[in-house]
Amino acid sequence: MKYVYELKMKVRDYECDLQGIVNNANYQHYIEHTRHEFLLKAGISFADMHQRGIDAVVARVKISFKTPLKSGDEFVSKLRVTKDRVKYVFYQDIFRLPDEKLVIKSQVDTVCLINGELGVCAELEELLEPFFDKE
Numbered sequence: 192m193k194y195v196y197e198l199k200m201k202v203r204d205y206e207c208d209l210q211g212i213v214n215n216a217n218y219q220h221y222i223e224h225t226r227h228e229f230l231l232k233a234g235i236s237f238a239d240m241h242q243r244g245i246d247a248v249v250a251r252v253k254i255s256f257k258t259p260l261k262s263g264d265e266f267v268s269k270l271r272v273t274k275d276r277v278k279y280v281f282y283q284d285i286f287r288l289p290d291e292k293l294v295i296k297s298q299v300d301t302v303c304l305i306n307g308e309l310g311v312c313a314e315l316e317e318l319l320e321p322f323f324d325k326e
Contacts, residue, residue: 194269195322196229199288202264212259218295219252222283225268226299233318240314244306247315250278251300257293260285266294271324277302277311279319 206217230237237247260266265288273280279301285294303312 193324194271194284195324196225196232196270198225198228198268200224200266200268202260202262202266204262207262212261215254215256218254218256218285218297221266221268221285222270222281222295222297222299225270225283226281229270229272233322235315235318240312245312245314246304247279247301247312248304249299250302252297253299254295254297256295258287260287260294265289267291272319272322273324274316274319277309279315282324 200221202213206213208214227237240247266285267288268283268285270281270283273282281299281301283297283299285297286292287294302309303315304310305312
């Protein structure tokens with residue numbers, strides 16, 4: 192699988208539940224943070240777009256949990272992106288370090304609302320096009 196962006200992170204104590212493993216909701220925070228950092232690298236500012244009436248929003252999230260993370264674990268969040276009509280589809284996987292064991296596989300479908308209406312944002316298309324997985 193060809194990833195276009197990777198971000199290393201570390202589990203913090205407060206992200207874990209009574210079982211001593213990362214609470215499932217925190218994985219969404221990890222992948223969201225990865226997407227936002229990737230988009231900043233691509234020159235995309237959510238705040239700037241919002242001021243101009245363009246909002247990229249999550250339409251659907253699918254996560255398959257494989258191996259739990261624990262407090263202090265280091266991990267890498269990897270991302271690739273495709274385009275499917277009006278959707279931008281982010282495939283995001285997290286791997287524990289240093290053994291690179293798969294932690295989660297996820298798919299995040301996003302869409303653009305332009306002045307409140309579903310549409311295609313030409314600016315976003317242009318900035319993301321070099322990163323699209325064309326396979």
